[in-house]
Amino acid sequence: MPFWSEFSHTNFQQAAGKTEVVVMVTGALEAHGTHLPLATDSYLPTYLAEKVAEKTNAFVLPTIPFGDSWDFNNFAGTISVDPKVLMEFYVSIMKGVFKHRFRYLVVLNGHGGNVPALKMAAKSATEKGEHVVIIVNWWRDLAESARKIVEETPGGHAAEDETSEVMHVRPDLVDMAKAVSHRVVSKFDIISGSYRDELLPSAMYGDPRKATPEKGQLIMEQAEEELIALIEQLQQGKLPLTRE
Ligand SMILES: [Zn+2]
Numbered sequence: 001m002p003f004w005s006e007f008s009h010t011n012f013q014q015a016a017g018k019t020e021v022v023v024m025v026t027g028a029l030e031a032h033g034t035h036l037p038l039a040t041d042s043y044l045p046t047y048l049a050e051k052v053a054e055k056t057n058a059f060v061l062p063t064i065p066f067g068d069s070w071d072f073n074n075f076a077g078t079i080s081v082d083p084k085v086l087m088e089f090y091v092s093i094m095k096g097v098f099k100h101r102f103r104y105l106v107v108l109n110g111h112g113g114n115v116p117a118l119k120m121a122a123k124s125a126t127e128k129g130e131h132v133v134i135i136v137n138w139w140r141d142l143a144e145s146a147r148k149i150v151e152e153t154p155g156g157h158a159a160e161d162e163t164s165e166v167m168h169v170r171p172d173l174v175d176m177a178k179a180v181s182h183r184v185v186s187k188f189d190i191i192s193g194s195y196r197d198e199l200l201p202s203a204m205y206g207d208p209r210k211a212t213p214e215k216g217q218l219i220m221e222q223a224e225e226e227l228i229a230l231i232e233q234l235q236q237g238k239l240p241l242t243r244e
Helices: 007-018 039-056 083-098 114-127 144-149 159-167 213-235
Strands: 021-026 104-109 132-137
Touching: 021 039, 021 083, 021 213, 039 104, 039 159, 039 213, 083 104, 083 114, 104 114, 104 213, 114 132, 132 213, 144 213, 159 213
Parallel strands: 021 104, 104 132
Antiparallel strands: none
16 A cells, blocks of 8 residues: 555655656645535545555555636635646655656646646656656546446536546535536637636536436546556556557
8 A cells, every 4th residue: 555645754765666656646626516525626536546556556645635726716615726836836746756766757637727737847847867757637538438438418527427426436425406507618718717607607517417426437447447557557667658
């Protein structure tokens, strides 16, 4: 069970010698419709990271529970971190990992708003040396075929896919009686502090009403399988590349 935070500094080094791979989990604390918990984007990747700690030697860092949630900042309970601050914070953590001679850092990201800061941080932290950051935006990079099979409506924010996943992972925190459907679309990227709530009514983008825990289970099982396969590939020093 290689949870980074559970070692003492004296037994850390010995366990660290068994792997070159570390998993960093990045989440958010933001409104997710009227039926899902604020920490949805942290709970889902944390669940997958715990499976990695159970089944591989890779070290798993504590989940970072805050992210850039500017879009949802007007909804109660949301706490958003400025992306410039987030970027510097990620760089410090990545450098802290790499100073321990780990080679690969898998960022298991649960939140779309974190992507620009993660990419900038990864470029800065890997500029020198042999280090590699692999960003896994799990909701779109993992379990693609399971999603295609089970989903009856398009993915989104607090939509059928995400709702099903939380129903599997934390059913005690889902209130389907409050689930509503909203999808405001534009072919352009409209950004405005004043129109945020109009663009994402009820902190929703999608239709959660067809969600079930069985759908969530299928998605999470396939995501776990693919993530563990990636970690095992990295343990053998191979990057996940195909040359076409
Ligand atoms: Zn989410």
